[in-house]
Amino acid sequence: MTLALIDLQNIFADPDSGWATPDFARVIEPTKQLIEQFAPDVVFTRFVAPEKPVGAWVPYYEAFPFALQPPDADDYQLVDEFKGASTLDKTTFGAWGPDLAAAVGADGRLVLGGVTTDCCVISTALAAVDAGVRVQVVEEACAGSTEESHRKALDIMRLYAPMLEIVSLELVR
Numbered sequence: 001m002t003l004a005l006i007d008l009q010n011i012f013a014d015p016d017s018g019w020a021t022p023d024f025a026r027v028i029e030p031t032k033q034l035i036e037q038f039a040p041d042v043v044f045t046r047f048v049a050p051e052k053p054v055g056a057w058v059p060y061y062e063a064f065p066f067a068l069q070p071p072d073a074d075d076y077q078l079v080d081e082f083k084g085a086s087t088l089d090k091t092t093f094g095a096w097g098p099d100l101a102a103a104v105g106a107d108g109r110l111v112l113g114g115v116t117t118d119c120c121v122i123s124t125a126l127a128a129v130d131a132g133v134r135v136q137v138v139e140e141a142c143a144g145s146t147e148e149s150h151r152k153a154l155d156i157m158r159l160y161a162p163m164l165e166i167v168s169l170e171l172v173r
Contacts, residue, residue, distance in 0.1 A: 002104045003038035005031060005141075006095055006114025006121050007047045008082055011067070011075040018066050021115045023143035023150070028081050030140040030169050031113055037172065038111065043103050045095040046087045047120060048076050057091075094123030101131065108133045111172055113141025118149040125157055125164055135164045138172055 008031065011017050013024045035042055048071040053061045061068050069075055071089060078085060088099050104110050110133050114121055121142055125135050137157055144150025154166050167173075 001038070001107065001109040001111060002041045002043060002100075003034055003111045003113070004043045004045060004095060004100060004103075004124065005034075005082070006045050006112060006124055007116075008044065008079055008114055009046055009075070010077055010079055011047075012115045013079045014075070017075065018064060021143050021145060023147065024079075024115060027113065027115065027141050027143050028079075030138065032081070033169060034111070034113055034138060034141055034172070041103075042085075043100060044078060044082060044085045044087045045100075045114070045120075045124075046071070046076060046078070046089045047093070048089050048091060050091040092123075093120050094127045095120065096124050096127035096131065100124075100128075101133075104128075104133060109136075110134070111136045111138060113138045115143050116149070117142040117144040118153040119145065122153045122157060126160070129160055129163045135160075136167045136172060137164065138169055139166055140169050 011019050012021045049068050110128050112125055125137055128135050157164050158166055
């Protein structure tokens with residue numbers, strides 16, 4: 001089983017960011033507990049802007065020009081609590097792909113936490129389920145762009161049971 005922690009970055013933690021996640025701070029302690037439980041099978045992901053957006057990403061970055069920064073920009077670094085951890089970088093909302101699939105390995109089980117529940121977490125979870133992976137999303141270790149969006153995303157993911165489970169911290173297995 002592999003723990004993937006989605007986008008625990010400054011750009012989502014900073015209240016002044018255009019992508020601020022209001023409940024970001026709430027996920028730090030549950031995330032630390034998950035890391036203790038899953039180490040060394042932990043993958044941190046980072047959403048980073050592409051050097052040159054193409055396709056549908058062009059109008060996206062026209063709407064969010066502040067995000068067109070290089071991957072080494074402070075905004076794109078992991079928050080201080082997790083600084084220095086190696087990361088799997090992606091220019092897409094979902095982190096599922098060959099690299100994360102290799103980390104999950106043959107057992108096909110993935111546990112997710114991170115931000116935002118209603119964007120990058122759900123995108124990663126659904127792509128992994130489509131690939132045949134059993135997914136658990138840890139409710140306390142996720143935060144949405146709003147509390148309402150967080151709840152809606154969890155409710156949508158519940159529709160994918162039994163392949164995708166929404167679990168509390170103490171029920172991760």
